[in-house]
Amino acid sequence: MLKSLYQRYSQVSAIVLGLGMAFTAQAQSTDVTYLLPAPPNSPAFAPWIIAQQKGYYAAQNLNMKFIAAKGGVDVAKQIGAGNAMLGGALGDTPIVVRANGIPVRAVAVLGAGGVTMIATNAKANINSISDLKGKTLTVMSYSDTTYYALLASLRKAGLNKTDVNIQAAGPSGVWQLFSAGKSEAMASVPDWVINAEEAGVNVHLIPQAQIFESMAQAIIASDDAIKNHPEIVRGVVQATLQGMQDIINDPKAAAETFAKAVPAYAGKEASLERVLKLYVEHVYANQAVPGRIDPSRLEAVRQFYVSEGIVAKQPKLDDLYTNQFIAPQTPVQ
Structure with missing residues (x-):
C-alpha cells in the first residue's frame, strides 16, 4: 500500500515537474521588435513571414513583432537609436549609415544576388x-x-x-x-x-x-545587440534562414504558407509563386552558405560608394558585417 502510494506520488511529482519546466521554458520566450523597411505583408519579406508562420522563431524562444519603418536607412537609424535590436535592409545599408556614426552592421544576407x-x-x-x-x-x-x-x-x-x-x-x-x-x-x-x-x-x-551589384536583403543588428544579446541575434538569423530555405526548396508550398499568414493573399497563391521564383532565381540562388556575407563583394560595394561620393566617409570593412551567427556547416540543400 505504502509502495503504491509512493509510486503515485512519484508519478504526480514528475508530471508537475514536467509542467513546471514547460511553463518555465514558455516564460523565457523573449519579445523581439524587428523593423522592416516596408509593411510586413509584402512578399519581399516572405522568409520572415514564413519563419513566423511555421514556428521557427518560437522554436528559438523568440516572440517576434514586426513593425514597418520608412525604408532601410530609417530601419538602421532606429536600431542605432536603440528603438530595436534588429531589422531588415539591404546589405549595403551599413555602408551608408556607418559613415554617419550609426552603430549597426549586417549579420546575414539573404542570397548572393542583388534585390534591386x-x-x-x-x-x-x-x-x-x-x-x-x-x-x-x-x-x-x-x-x-x-x-x-x-x-x-x-x-x-x-x-x-x-x-x-x-x-x-x-x-x-x-x-x-x-x-x-x-x-x-x-x-x-x-x-x-x-x-x-x-x-x-x-x-x-x-x-x-x-545594375550596380548591390547586396540582397540583410538582417542588420546594433553593435550592442551583437555584443550583449548574441543568443537573440543568432536565433533570429537561423530562423529567418530556415524561412528562406523553404522558399528555395519549394516556392509553391512557400506561397501557400505565406497566403495562410497573410489572408489578403488567399486565392493569389499562383501570383505569389511567380514572385518567389523571381527571388529564388535572381536573389537567393548561388549562395554557397546560406546567409553568409561575402567580404570581397561588400568591399567592392563600399569602394564604389566612397569613390562616387555617395557616402562622404569610408567606414572600416570590419565594422560593416559579421558572419559569427552563420552556421558554416550549413550547406545549400
Whole structure:
C-alpha cells in the first residue's frame, strides 16, 4: 500500500515537474521588435513571414513583432537609436549609415544576388541605364537602400540623380504610378515587377549586368545587440534562414504558407509563386552558405560608394558585417 502510494506520488511529482519546466521554458520566450523597411505583408519579406508562420522563431524562444519603418536607412537609424535590436535592409545599408556614426552592421544576407531591379515599360524603348536620361523613375523612398542602389547604377552609367526625375512614391505607389504610365521606370524588387505585369504592363528589365551589384536583403543588428544579446541575434538569423530555405526548396508550398499568414493573399497563391521564383532565381540562388556575407563583394560595394561620393566617409570593412551567427556547416540543400 505504502509502495503504491509512493509510486503515485512519484508519478504526480514528475508530471508537475514536467509542467513546471514547460511553463518555465514558455516564460523565457523573449519579445523581439524587428523593423522592416516596408509593411510586413509584402512578399519581399516572405522568409520572415514564413519563419513566423511555421514556428521557427518560437522554436528559438523568440516572440517576434514586426513593425514597418520608412525604408532601410530609417530601419538602421532606429536600431542605432536603440528603438530595436534588429531589422531588415539591404546589405549595403551599413555602408551608408556607418559613415554617419550609426552603430549597426549586417549579420546575414539573404542570397548572393542583388534585390534591386530596374523595370521599364517596354513601350518606352528603354534598353539601358543611359536611356533613362530625362525620364521619370519611381522609388519607394529617398531613405530606402534601393534608392542608393539606383543612384549607384546611374553613376556607373555616367549619370547622376539630376539627369533623371526620381519620385518617392511609397511601397504601393512605386509600382502603381509606373503601371498608370506616370513614370517610365521604377527601382523595383521582384514583387513590384509581378504587380505591374498583372496590372497590364509589358515589363522590360534592364539587364542585371548594368545594375550596380548591390547586396540582397540583410538582417542588420546594433553593435550592442551583437555584443550583449548574441543568443537573440543568432536565433533570429537561423530562423529567418530556415524561412528562406523553404522558399528555395519549394516556392509553391512557400506561397501557400505565406497566403495562410497573410489572408489578403488567399486565392493569389499562383501570383505569389511567380514572385518567389523571381527571388529564388535572381536573389537567393548561388549562395554557397546560406546567409553568409561575402567580404570581397561588400568591399567592392563600399569602394564604389566612397569613390562616387555617395557616402562622404569610408567606414572600416570590419565594422560593416559579421558572419559569427552563420552556421558554416550549413550547406545549400
